[in-house]
Amino acid sequence: MSLQYLRVFAYIDEVARSGSIRKAAEKLFISASALDRRVQDLEAELGTPLFERHARGMRLTAAGELFLHHVRAQRADFERIHGEIEHLKGMRRGTVAIAASQALAFSVLPELIDRFRRANPGITFKVLICDRQAVVTALRAFEADLGLVYSVQPASDLAVVMEVEQRLCAVMAAGHPLAARDAVRMRDCLQYPLAMPDPNLGARALLEAFFARSSLKPNVVLESNSFEMLRNFVRTNDAVSFQIQVGTPLQYNQDGVTARVIEERAFPRQPLTVAQLKGRHLPQPAVRFLAALREEMQSRGTVVT
Amino acid sequence: MSLQYLRVFAYIDEVARSGSIRKAAEKLFISASALDRRVQDLEAELGTPLFERHARGMRLTAAGELFLHHVRAQRADFERIHGEIEHLKGMRRGTVAIAASQALAFSVLPELIDRFRRANPGITFKVLICDRQAVVTALRAFEADLGLVYSVQPASDLAVVMEVEQRLCAVMAAGHPLAARDAVRMRDCLQYPLAMPDPNLGARALLEAFFARSSLKPNVVLESNSFEMLRNFVRTNDAVSFQIQVGTPLQYNQDGVTARVIEERAFPRQPLTVAQLKGRHLPQPAVRFLAALREEMQSRGTVVT
DNA sequence: TGTACCGTTCTGTTTTTTGCAACGCTCGTC
């Protein structure tokens, strides 16, 4: 649903996204000339150019940035109101849009969403799995209601609605010698080849911080931006990988892979944080899902905020 | 400035205000039929009627209430963004809309606004003086950015941004016997005829609360909803009136009227509160004015919040 | 120096919005 009367707002949004009138026009199924006129008319009404014209396309001006944010906020808020009107009509429909780190794609989110949908049928989900920078981008563009990230850089336009204390886990094959032990220390892991998450995965920052002030030398045989890749790798050999607690199969061995919490006294800790765009009204379904998420996390570990 | 593309939103807003298509059409300078079609088209797009049709006119449905609030929020937020864009262009323009109780109309607001405008030329003000119920209404309808009220009933959609502890004052002629004293007690006032603020003025609630648990019997000779009326009345006789501190000329005798703080140990107190609509982004000028207001109040009395 | 892509303008066409007159309806009143 996009409401005929907000057409021009959608135009501006798309032009900013595509960075070009012609590309935007194609996506909007109108001609470039028509789109161009709408942009120019709006600029005339505002008395300010919203875009800088370059040979390669259009870039937002400062005023454009401001206005675009307003446009996206309005479009998102309209969707929320529309959802609440549907709710009044008795239709329990709605969508929750989530942007999350990879770690949550493995078990937490799928299971939680499945359970939530059984209790609240009619509510649909959009889940975007991406790195933590893209999570913030999605929140800012009103493409996600909630962002779930490990080690997010604080930003003044984001509000942290929940923080869950997370410990680091070593991930290994079920038959791995370390799997036989209850407690695993970091120096135990370093006896084996390591499959490391790459720098734009949250867990990496923690590991770097540890190695920086340690004399232990890691033997990295694989580095990847995919937890799935790392997990599948360690299944068939004696390598050890790392992941944050919430993303690991602790209690049950799944697909021949298991995990153990790393017991390390002075290990740097970083919480898993749930964030939203500051000052935004979340749609009702997102509010309810957040409550379910909080309940889930409280039963699982330490919820800080 | 109202932006061509939000035309239909203005239509809905006006229809809700006027309660009738024909009256709204007249104010909007279009025909009733054209307006009617826009309303119907919008309802069709939303899949829900926004208005109930009666022989006397249109009344909002539940969905209509919801949507109207969104419309007004959107229009107000657009004004804010437009102001910030003007700000980018170097034009320091903007408007601060205030809804306030009568008590503030006497000296605080006029003086503060005057001073503020000297420091920030180009910023204009809209001040609506009304009873505290209308203040809340104006905030809800996005007609006011800030509401200044004495004894506001708490509401879930209002956010209190500031509270100033207020004491009650006795107001009397400059030559009144009580004016010769430094400290005035309630029972001193009751020696004289009283000019009482009427029930929908904030100060009245306090007085009622006091009399309810006191054996003193007030001799009320005048009751009015206008502080100006009360003040002018006591000037020429020995009657005593009441007003909250912020609205009274304490230090200087103005127009032959003066005031003294009432010293009463267990007197009920109610703060003057500054409120805004919860979850709303205030325009930049309003934010700056609020800061000036806070500074002023801090120099004048006890700011609680 | 060409070529590919960009935003833009000009033309006429299509779609949307509007005004006007008329209709059906519900109220309050004579």
Add this chain to the structure above:
DNA sequence: GACGAGCGTTGCAAAAAACAGAACGGTACA
């Protein structure tokens, strides 16, 4: 109980806005 005043609503033609397609002028990159 008829009647007028007010209301929302509907057809139809006119006006206005948005549109597509071809052509123009420019910049960037090979």
